[in-house]
Amino acid sequence: MKLIDGKAVAATLREEIASEVEAIVGGGGRAPHLVAVLVGTDGASETYVGHKERCCGEVGFRSTVRRLPETTTEEELLTLIGELNDDPQVDGFIVQLPLPGHISEQAVIEAIDPRKDVDGFHPMNVGRMTSGLPAYVSATPEGILTLLKHYNIETAGKNCVVVGRSNIVGRPMANLLSQKGWDCTVTICHSRTENLKEIVAGADIVIAALGKAEFVTADMVREGAVVIDVGITRTPSSATKSGWKLTGDVKFDEVAPKCSYITPVPGGVGPMTIIALMRNTLRAAKNEIYGN
Ligand code: NDP
Numbered sequence: 080m081k082l083i084d085g086k087a088v089a090a091t092l093r094e095e096i097a098s099e100v101e102a103i104v105g106g107g108g109r110a111p112h113l114v115a116v117l118v119g120t121d122g123a124s125e126t127y128v129g130h131k132e133r134c135c136g137e138v139g140f141r142s143t144v145r146r147l148p149e150t151t152t153e154e155e156l157l158t159l160i161g162e163l164n165d166d167p168q169v170d171g172f173i174v175q176l177p178l179p180g181h182i183s184e185q186a187v188i189e190a191i192d193p194r195k196d197v198d199g200f201h202p203m204n205v206g207r208m209t210s211g212l213p214a215y216v217s218a219t220p221e222g223i224l225t226l227l228k229h230y231n232i233e234t235a236g237k238n239c240v241v242v243g244r245s246n247i248v249g250r251p252m253a254n255l256l257s258q259k260g261w262d263c264t265v266t267i268c269h270s271r272t273e274n275l276k277e278i279v280a281g282a283d284i285v286i287a288a289l290g291k292a293e294f295v296t297a298d299m300v301r302e303g304a305v306v307i308d309v310g311i312t313r314t315p316s317s318a319t320k321s322g323w324k325l326t327g328d329v330k331f332d333e334v335a336p337k338c339s340y341i342t343p344v345p346g347g348v349g350p351m352t353i354i355a356l357m358r359n360t361l362r363a364a365k366n367e368i369y370g371n
Contacts (some may be wrong), residue, residue, distance in 0.1 A: 080335050081230070083307075083342045085222075088229050089350035093138055096357050099137035111364035113356075114143040114163055115195065116170035118156065118182070119149035123313070124175045131173075134353045140360060153182045157190050164192040171197030171363040173356070176247075194369045197359035201248060209254055212369050215359050220252040223286065223307055224261070225332030232284075232305055232340060240265035240279050242328070243288035243294070248309055252286055287328035297333040306334060306341045309348050
């Protein structure tokens with residue numbers, strides 16, 4: 080069994096991005112600028128935005144967090160998005176999800192200029208990605224593809240089962256792996272899937288992205304499978320000061336011995352998600368996807 084070290088791969092990519100930014104700034108250019116919009120005070124969202132802010136600092140990006148109160152109206156948020164769309168000093172921005180229930184996430188996502196949509200959630204980017212055109216791709220699937228490539232994991236012709244069909248993880252992941260170049264035979268599972276256990280057990284590659292702690296057990300995984308654990312659930316722990324720890328969707332201790340490769344939680348997909356966001360922001364600063 081080989082552990083896929085997302086933390087180490089992300090560290091290498093961080094250095095690569097940092098040197099590119101150094102060259103841009105050294106040549107008289109402006110550092111890429113990422114803005115994160117955070118509405119309300121959700122603890123997990125605060126943590127994610129904090130990680131993104133720190134990573135921006137490490138690669139030399141300018142980073143701004145726009146914190147808005149929980150009571151912000153949809154109209155106020157859309158006004159801010161309009162301003163960020165028009166601001167030439169902003170290369171890319173993200174609106175941290177989930178949003179408070181009174182704001183339509185879809186309306187917000189569709190208001191973002193696709194050229195600055197570094198999360199890759201806008202239908203324009205999703206449609207382009209699905210058609211195999213250059214696009215900002217959702218950071219988690221993009222980060223997972225980078226890991227598969229880094230470890231030279233064979234995907235062509237393999238049976239890949241993606242558990243979870245969200246717009247930000249499962250669905251784009253399944254689509255990308257089915258595209259030319261990756262060439263997996265993909266099955267996508269969700270909460271209404273029948274015989275899920277048998278389907279997962281037939282997979283060469285399992286992508287667990289359902290958000291249910293330790294859902295994937297050893298009896299669901301075939302010998303030699305590649306297992307990518309996307310899930311992050313806060314579970315109670317007496318071993319940490321906070322009283323909780325992050326747990327993946329895979330029961331790591333019993334599944335790992337059966338795998339050829341497996342990602343840990345934490346330290347697997349998480350760091351790669353952030354680095355993929357940094358790469359998208361650098362692309363946006365260079366107008367790589369949509370040109371000038
Ligand atoms: P969502 O809640 O949006 O989607 C979960 C998906 O899993 C849904 O499609 C749902 O099915 C499916 N599902 C839920 N329960 C089951 C079940 N018992 N059997 C089969 N399918 C099931 O979650 P996200 O996609 O946003 O995130 C998934 C997990 O990944 C979460 O733990 C999240 O925290 C984590 N995450 C981690 C990231 C990282 O950087 N490591 C980044 C983003 C997310 P249905 O559609 O039928 O409801």
